[in-house]
Amino acid sequence: MVDAILLILREVLEAALIITMLLAMSRKLSISFNWIVPALVLGVLSSWLLAHYAYAIADALDGTGQEWINALLYLSVILSFIIIGLIIAPLLFSASLQEKYLSFTDNSIKPHKTLLLVCSIFAVGLSLAREVAEIWIYLGGFLHQQDLLQSALTGGAIGLGIGMSLGVITYYLLVFISVRRFFIVLFVFLIFLCGGLSMQIARQLLQIGMLTSATPLWDSSTIVNEHSWLGELLYALIGYDSSPNAIQVIFYWIAIIPFLVALAWNWHRRNQASSTTSI
Amino acid sequence: MKSIRVFLVVLLVAIVTLANFAAAVRGYLGSMDEAERLFNKRLLQQVDLLDYLLPARYQEYLQRPAPEIFPALQKSEQSGSSPQIADLQFQWVSSDGKLLARSAAMPDEIITDLKTGYQFVNFNHYRWHVLVAAAANNSGWYLLAERDDQRYRLAESMILQAVSPMVIAIPLIGFVIWWVLGIGLKPITTLAKEFHAREATDLRPIEQQDMPNELIQLAQSANELLRRLESSFIREQRFSADAAHELRTPIAALNIHCENLLHEINPAPESAYNLQQGIKRMRYLVEQILLLNKTSPDHFMSQFMPVNLTALTKQVAVSASEALGEKSLNIEFEGNECWVEGDTAALETLINNLLGNAIKYTPPNGQIILHTWLRDDEVILEVMDNGPGIPMEQRNRVFDRFYRLHGDRHDSGTPGCGLGLSIVKQVVDLHQAHIRLTDSSFPSGLLVVVTFAANKKRENNL
Numbered sequence: 127m128v129d130a131i132l133l134i135l136r137e138v139l140e141a142a143l144i145i146t147m148l149l150a151m152s153r154k155l156s157i158s159f160n161w162i163v164p165a166l167v168l169g170v171l172s173s174w175l176l177a178h179y180a181y182a183i184a185d186a187l188d189g190t191g192q193e194w195i196n197a198l199l200y201l202s203v204i205l206s207f208i209i210i211g212l213i214i215a216p217l218l219f220s221a222s223l224q225e226k227y228l229s230f231t232d233n234s235i236k237p238h239k240t241l242l243l244v245c246s247i248f249a250v251g252l253s254l255a256r257e258v259a260e261i262w263i264y265l266g267g268f269l270h271q272q273d274l275l276q277s278a279l280t281g282g283a284i285g286l287g288i289g290m291s292l293g294v295i296t297y298y299l300l301v302f303i304s305v306r307r308f309f310i311v312l313f314v315f316l317i318f319l320c321g322g323l324s325m326q327i328a329r330q331l332l333q334i335g336m337l338t339s340a341t342p343l344w345d346s347s348t349i350v351n352e353h354s355w356l357g358e359l360l361y362a363l364i365g366y367d368s369s370p371n372a373i374q375v376i377f378y379w380i381a382i383i384p385f386l387v388a389l390a391w392n393w394h395r396r397n398q399a400s401s402t403t404s405i
Numbered sequence: 406m407k408s409i410r411v412f413l414v415v416l417l418v419a420i421v422t423l424a425n426f427a428a429a430v431r432g433y434l435g436s437m438d439e440a441e442r443l444f445n446k447r448l449l450q451q452v453d454l455l456d457y458l459l460p461a462r463y464q465e466y467l468q469r470p471a472p473e474i475f476p477a478l479q480k481s482e483q484s485g486s487s488p489q490i491a492d493l494q495f496q497w498v499s500s501d502g503k504l505l506a507r508s509a510a511m512p513d514e515i516i517t518d519l520k521t522g523y524q525f526v527n528f529n530h531y532r533w534h535v536l537v538a539a540a541a542n543n544s545g546w547y548l549l550a551e552r553d554d555q556r557y558r559l560a561e562s563m564i565l566q567a568v569s570p571m572v573i574a575i576p577l578i579g580f581v582i583w584w585v586l587g588i589g590l591k592p593i594t595t596l597a598k599e600f601h602a603r604e605a606t607d608l609r610p611i612e613q614q615d616m617p618n619e620l621i622q623l624a625q626s627a628n629e630l631l632r633r634l635e636s637s638f639i640r641e642q643r644f645s646a647d648a649a650h651e652l653r654t655p656i657a658a659l660n661i662h663c664e665n666l667l668h669e670i671n672p673a674p675e676s677a678y679n680l681q682q683g684i685k686r687m688r689y690l691v692e693q694i695l696l697l698n699k700t701s702p703d704h705f706m707s708q709f710m711p712v713n714l715t716a717l718t719k720q721v722a723v724s725a726s727e728a729l730g731e732k733s734l735n736i737e738f739e740g741n742e743c744w745v746e747g748d749t750a751a752l753e754t755l756i757n758n759l760l761g762n763a764i765k766y767t768p769p770n771g772q773i774i775l776h777t778w779l780r781d782d783e784v785i786l787e788v789m790d791n792g793p794g795i796p797m798e799q800r801n802r803v804f805d806r807f808y809r810l811h812g813d814r815h816d817s818g819t820p821g822c823g824l825g826l827s828i829v830k831q832v833v834d835l836h837q838a839h840i841r842l843t844d845s846s847f848p849s850g851l852l853v854v855v856t857f858a859a860n861k862k863r864e865n866n867l
Contacts, residue, residue, distance in 0.1 A: 127433060127561060127568075276569070277561055283572045284429055287422045294419035298412070 130281025133264055135289050136358045137257035141169075142293030143363070144253050144319070147312055148246045150300040151214070154308050155235055157243070165247040169254025176255055177262035190334040197330040199256045200323045206249035208384045211316045213238045213245075215388035217309045219396040315363075317385045322365015324381035328374040329367075342369035409593075410586050418579045425578075429571045433564055440560035445523060448536040448549045451493060455549075456541040459497055459506070463544035466497070466505040472513065473506040492555060494533075496548040497540070505545060519546050525553070592617050596624070608635040649695050656688045686822075693824040697806070700751050700831045709836075711860045712749050714784060715742045715777045721756040722775060725764060732769045740777035743784040744860040747836045755832040758825040759788040759853055766792035772847065779859060786855040791847035800842040804830040829855075 145162070152159055176183065176195070184192040213235060235242060261282070268278040300308055331337045347368035351357050360366035367374065459466075466473060497506040498515055507513070510529065517526045517535055526535045532553040540547055592615075599611065610628040613621055663681045667673045722736055729736055745752070763773045767790045776787035795803055795810060802808050809823040833840045838857040845852040 127565070128430075131430060273558065277565060280565055280569050280572055284426045284568075287426045287572070287575060291419035291423040291426075294415055295423070298416055 127281035134285030138289030165250035168251030172255035173258035176259035193330040206245040318364035324377040328377040460544035477509040499545040745857040763790040791850040
């Protein structure tokens with residue numbers, strides 16, 4: 127049962143955090159939540175397809191299909207998050223964001239609304255596709271072992287419950303903070319999430335030998351073990367890996383550079399604007 | 406927060422779920438540890454049992470060339486395939502390391518080092534819990550083994566009986582929270598409904614009986630506001646009535662004096678005629694402001710009743726005959742008898758203002774057409790003229806107060822103050838009707854279409 131809890135919690139927590147963050151973003155920007163419906167439909171349908179054709183996918187491309195699909199899904203999610211990050215970056219430096227909600231009609235996001243929503247749908251849908259497919263496959267394995275099924279289902283329900291509850295509580299915590307503080311939290315979350323996902327891409331490519339593996343740069347498993355509760359939480363939040371190698375670290379930096387550039391660029395623009403105003 | 410109930414239900418269910426499931430996991434892990442200890446104790450008890458039976462035959466077994474093999478036990482039918490009990494296997498080894506006896510599932514080799522205590526050993530494709538214990542009377546060692554997977558399933562099947570209900574209870578708890586909050590929030594819903602259902606003119610204080618403490622303050626403040634509003638309305642009404650009287654009387658007097666002046670001075674100077682025009686304009690303006698005030702939704706206190714719109718329209722047209730005659734305007738009326746739910750005085754003002762505008766802006770010898778139609782559930786009042794009309798881009802603005810077409814350059818030659826259509830709009834809104842300005846079917850001119858909901862009862866009776 128503990129295995130089921132851990133596996134499902136790990137998948138659900140990551141998906142719940144992504145959904146929570148993007149829903150809170152919609153709330154802060156006064157955008158309707160309707161986009162979540164196509165995102166969930168996309169997620170559930172594509173996860174079912176991935177789980178149903180899991181064997182065919184795994185056998186494709188000389189047995190590397192699964193890794194390629196995973197890498198592709200991770201990449202799409204990262205790109206969606208990078209676009210969202212670039213759109214929201216200017217908000218980090220707006221001085222007038224002390225209130226709880228931002229009126230959609232007078233914010234700088236307005237021209238990019240469609241792009242923002244499309245990216246949110248893809249980010250949630252494709253994240254769910256990968257996470258939920260793993261849950262389908264895991265629980266599907268117990269269908270023929272009736273004596274273990276109850277244990278797996280109970281564990282699954284507990285993992286799902288804990289993950290979703292944490293998501294809900296996080297959502298309300300985020301809703302009650304000011305817009306500016308929220309966007310700082312969201313931006314930092316996106317940076318770590320994209321960094322973590324990019325390390326997963328590197329891991330997939332290392333597994334199929336597309337990249338040559340090197341010795342790990344460090345091993346922090348003695349401090350936080352990847353398979354401990356804290357390790358799972360950190361994995362979900364920042365893609366924690368206790369013994370990453372150089373390739374993974376390079377991928378991490380490539381993924382977070384757009385965010386850092388957007389941050390620097392908007393900071394520079396704000397400074398320029400304020401110096402012009404003072405003149 | 407869009408709904409207090411949804412917010413509370415979602416958040417409370419999340420907190421309960423988190424606490425409940427965290428407790429379930431903690432309980433599960435604790436129970437599994439406890440089960441492990443119990444299983445280990447049971448192994449120790451088996452050692453006692455073997456000590457009663459085997460040491461007496463130590464010498465006999467020592468002499469045998471091959472170890473004695475105890476056949477597998479026949480399990481009772483009830484145990485079935487599920488692991489109701491964990492299989493117990495053992496080896497008996499002499500002090501010098503010779504295997505004396507074993508159960509059927511054990512191998513011929515001694516499975517582990519002869520060190521007292523519990524340990525894990527893998528053999529026969531399974532992982533086993535093994536207890537190595539010294540036999541009584543210095544008669545060698547017992548190695549007792551239990552399959553780890555069987556132990557685990559047995560322990561889990563017992564613990565799941567305690568954990569599963571906690572999972573199943575969550576939807577039930579969610580439903581109960583939803584239901585209880587519904588009851589708890591009912592006074593708020595009731596208060597909101599009471600406010601919503603009230604007519605704009607109903608300023609009675611809110612009943613505070615059986616109201617929870619949290620809402621009493623709100624109700625008290627609301628009652629205080631209602632009381633102030635009511636006295637303000639009364640003051641306003643009194644002021645309007647007084648103002649109407651106080652303004653009309655001096656203006657009427659002024660008018661008489663002015664007419665006397667025109668008779669007395671012959672020929673009358675141009676200024677005297679200008680004075681007469683000014684007085685006319687002032688009288689019209691005062692009348693319009695008083696009407697605007699009377700029909701404003703905040704002050705409108707009258708009760709609606711069925712009104713024969715057709716008869717009312719004809720009556721207004723007849724009373725305007727003098728003005729129509731002055732400009733030699735031709736007026737036509739067509740339509741069937743229509744009844745609407747409304748206030749006669751307000752509707753009369755509406756028709757009067759629409760017809761007044763048509764008369765004002767239609768050139769001499771022009772044409773005005775009045776219609777009242779009943780179409781399905783709607784009553785339509787149309788006023789059409791062949792005057793200059795209103796340009797498309799200004800049609801929305803003409804309902805603004807004091808807005809006059811072409812601003813100050815307006816040259817209709819008739820008194821006007823830009824309030825007529827504002828009053829019309831106000832009356833239309835009061836009756837929840839719609840007004841539309843469009844092109845007339847003449848080469849030029851305006852068609853005003855006002856759509857009311859038909860008074861069904863009246864129509865059915867006719």
